[in-house]
Amino acid sequence: MSEKMPxxxxxxxxxxxxxxxxxxxVGISMSSLASAVANEGGVGVISAAEIGFIREEFARNPKEANTLALEEEIKKAKSLSKKGIIGVNIMVALTEFIDLIKASIKAGxxxxxxxxGLPLTVPIEEIKESGIKFGVIVSSAKATTLIFKYWDRHYGVIPDAVxxxxxxxxxxxxxxxxxxxxxxxELEKIVPPVLDAVKVYEEKYNKKIPTIAAGGxxxxxxxxxxxxxxxxxxxxxxxxxVATHECDADIRFKEAYVNCKKEDITIIRSPVGLPGRAIKNKFLEDVEEGKKQPFKCIWQCLKGCEYRKAPYCITQALISAQKGVFKSGFAFAGSNAYRINKIVSVKELMDELKADYAKAVRSEE
Ligand SMILES: Cc1cc2nc3c(=O)[nH]c(=O)nc-3n(C[C@H](O)[C@H](O)[C@H](O)COP(=O)(O)O)c2cc1C
Incomplete structure (x- = not known):
């Protein structure tokens, strides 16, 4: 077997x-990180979530700021990457979901x-016409089938990746x-049924749909x-x-990863009504103890956010964290964040992953 990753x-x-x-x-993966990953041959992905915070009109006109900032970041990432793929992550729960898809298409x-959320209602004509690929993020075979069945029935096409x-x-x-x-x-258990669900539609459409595993x-x-x-x-x-020089977050956000211990990684109840994984800090402890951070919602950014009942604004907290200001924010992180002990370049990280992959191939032979 080849020692090179496929x-x-x-x-x-x-x-x-x-x-x-x-x-x-918010703002953790923008053009700097995405272009660095693309330059190493991977798929660099910009997060569209409230990306307008980098523009001065964000507080006045968040909708315009978000679409303009996203277009700018895509163009910047494209110009900084000599090769590789530039993608955009757009949460279905964002109120501007459709506009952000259109902005991504426009910016190339x-x-x-x-x-x-389930990406069912999408601007399919624009998607088809532009040829942009559409990947869905799911956590179960049930959601996969639901989306594929919907696209098949309503659009006569299926998503390009899962x-x-x-x-x-x-x-x-x-x-x-x-x-x-x-x-x-666990991921090892939920992937095989998704592969089976995708296979039904790969056969129907005679099209390979790449399946990608994520989380840990x-x-x-x-x-x-x-x-x-x-x-x-x-x-x-x-x-x-996150712990790369090119990651778009403040150095203090990256240091929170380097310095955290296993017991610091916690599950929070986000104001959006979903569980989330984050690094524990004073801000989250205060929230846990019932202390509220009063705020006025200026964005209405997420469809499911009951902001009148929320103890704090998730967008504000994530923007603060992106800027390294943890007294009013916290860092989201995967369950393995505590294993990180230094900040490296994207190239160093990719080289390490490639070398360890090759080692795993050799140890099987
Ligand atoms: C700081 C941080 C922010 C994230 N933000 C988003 C997001 O805005 N939208 C999304 O679909 N996933 C988001 N994710 C999930 C990741 O895209 C990814 O699928 C997941 O974290 C993979 O697991 P890993 O972190 O263990 O590698 C975020 C993850 C982290 C660590």
Missing amino acids: ELYFGDLKAEVPIVQGGMG ADILFCGA VVEGPKAGGHLGFRYEQIDNPDF IYTGEDIYKFINKIGVDGVQMATRF
């Missing part, structure tokens, strides 16, 4: 390395990854609280296992890309 194909679009850098909001993104995200991921999770540590829901994948050996033993075509990794 290439990852989205139809005619090829990534030399089967690694998708997971989209990270190669692929979209849409999760945090990312299966397990409960070890960072950020908001597509699981109920009690499922997170239940071994029946940390080493080259993990990549080897998921590709060669479990049968996915690629992996999506986010946590490891």
Whole structure:
């Protein structure tokens, strides 16, 4: 077996390395990180979530700021990357979901990854016409079938890729609280039924749909296992890309990863009504103790956010954290964040992953 990781194909679009850098909001994965990953042959992904915070009109006109900032970041990432693929992560739960898809198409993104809700209603004509690839992020075979069945019936096409995200991921999770540590829901268990669900539509459409595993994948050996033993075509990794020089967050955000211990990684009840994985800090402890951070909602950014009942504004907290201001925010992180002990370049990280993958191949022979 080749010691080299296999290439990852989205139809005619090829990534030399089967690694998708997971989209990270707010402002953690923008043009700097995404272009660095693309330059190493992977898929670099910009998070669209409230990306307008980098523009001065954000408070006045968040909608315009978000679409303009997203277009700018896509164009910047494209110009900074000599090769590789630039994608955009757009949460279905964002009120501007459709506008952000259109902005991504306009700015020339190669692929979209849409999760945090079921991407059923989409601007299909624009998607078809532009040729942009559309990936869905799911946490179960049931959701996969639902989306594919809907697209098949209503649009006569199917999505181009499936990312299966397990409960070890960072950020908001597509699981109920009690499922997170239940071994029946671990990534290794939820991927095979998704592969079966996708296969039905691959056969119907005679089209290869790459399936990508995400959540807790940390080493080259993990990549080897998921590709060669479990049968996915690629992996999506986010946590490891935070601790890189190129990651778009403030150095203090990256240091929070380097300095955290296993017991600091916790599950929070996000104001959006979903569980999320984050690094514990004073801000989260205060929230836990019932202290509220009064705020006026100026954005209405998320469809499910009951902001009148929320103890704090998730967008404000994540923007503060992106800027390294943890007294009013916190860092989302995957379950393996505590294993990180230094900040490296994206190239160093990719080289390490490739070398460990090769080692795993050799140890099987
Ligand atoms: C800081 C952070 C922010 C994230 N933000 C988003 C997001 O905005 N949208 C999304 O779909 N996933 C988000 N994720 C999930 C990642 O894209 C990814 O699928 C997941 O974290 C993979 O697991 P890993 O971190 O263990 O590699 C986020 C993850 C982290 C660590």
